Amino acid sequence: MAKFKRILLKLSGESLMGKQGYGIDPERLNDYARQIKEVSEMGVQIGIVIGGGNIFRGLSGSQKGFDRVKGDQMGMCATVINSLALSSALGAVGVKNKVLTAICMEPIGEFYSKWKAIEALEAGYVCIFSAGTGSPYFTTDTGSSLRGVEIEAEVMLKGTRVDGVYTADPEKDPTATKFSEITYQEVLARGLKVMDLSAVCMCQDNNLPIYVFNMDVVGNLKKVMDGEDIGTLVHP
Numbered sequence: 001m002a003k004f005k006r007i008l009l010k011l012s013g014e015s016l017m018g019k020q021g022y023g024i025d026p027e028r029l030n031d032y033a034r035q036i037k038e039v040s041e042m043g044v045q046i047g048i049v050i051g052g053g054n055i056f057r058g059l060s061g062s063q064k065g066f067d068r069v070k071g072d073q074m075g076m077c078a079t080v081i082n083s084l085a086l087s088s089a090l091g092a093v094g095v096k097n098k099v100l101t102a103i104c105m106e107p108i109g110e111f112y113s114k115w116k117a118i119e120a121l122e123a124g125y126v127c128i129f130s131a132g133t134g135s136p137y138f139t140t141d142t143g144s145s146l147r148g149v150e151i152e153a154e155v156m157l158k159g160t161r162v163d164g165v166y167t168a169d170p171e172k173d174p175t176a177t178k179f180s181e182i183t184y185q186e187v188l189a190r191g192l193k194v195m196d197l198s199a200v201c202m203c204q205d206n207n208l209p210i211y212v213f214n215m216d217v218v219g220n221l222k223k224v225m226d227g228e229d230i231g232t233l234v235h236p
Helices: 028-041 059-061 066-090 114-122 140-148 184-190 198-207 220-225
Strands: 006-011 047-051 095-099 127-132 155-160 181-183 210-214 232-235
Touching: 006 140, 028 047, 028 066, 028 220, 047 114, 047 140, 066 095, 066 127, 066 181, 095 114, 114 127, 114 140, 140 155, 140 198, 155 220, 181 184, 181 220, 184 198, 184 232, 210 220
Parallel strands: 006 047, 006 155, 047 127, 095 127, 155 210, 181 232
Antiparallel strands: 210 232
16 A cells, blocks of 8 residues: 555656756656656556756746746746656556646646646546746745645655755765754754745645655655655654
8 A cells, every 4th residue: 555645746857857967868757757657556646746947947047137027937838848748758658647737728738727636636647737836936846835735635745866855965065964854844944955935834834744755766756655764754
């Protein structure tokens, strides 16, 4: 039996680059699709939000002269591109799925609503939620928190390039130590970069736990579903 029945999986756009440094690495994309299929076959209902940082990030665009709202809208489109790529990869391995967008983009994806999403999840579809919240000034982290709360997920699984939450960035500080669990309040008090402030506060306000783990290691998603302690739990 899987540890959770319904999850919101947040995937990093940057991780999709693989070793390329930009864009979408087909090998990484297919690894993700196979891991998601493995968990879907356990009967888990899966909602997914994927970032767009491998293509365009609105905030960095605004620092280079783009209008912030236009930059964020470009970032939303980047998440749609990634969502379509993941949808295609899932379809290729036999996983039925839907792309739902926070802005009207038919026929590229269906316009998101909570009830449409839950109906699809209960019918066995993997649902990929794209275009963030549909509004500028909000990251895909906040979009993940929002969708996780809306679809009544039991947990948000944040798949990253590191295996949990550390006292400092382990890629920069070799003395950083990993937490097996930590509270929302401690994350905020320490200023840890688990997710952005709005996302953490939304999870805290709605009692949505966050589990941070390394999605780039093939098989890790199933290990989380099997209850193995491979990451960090952020909880009340």
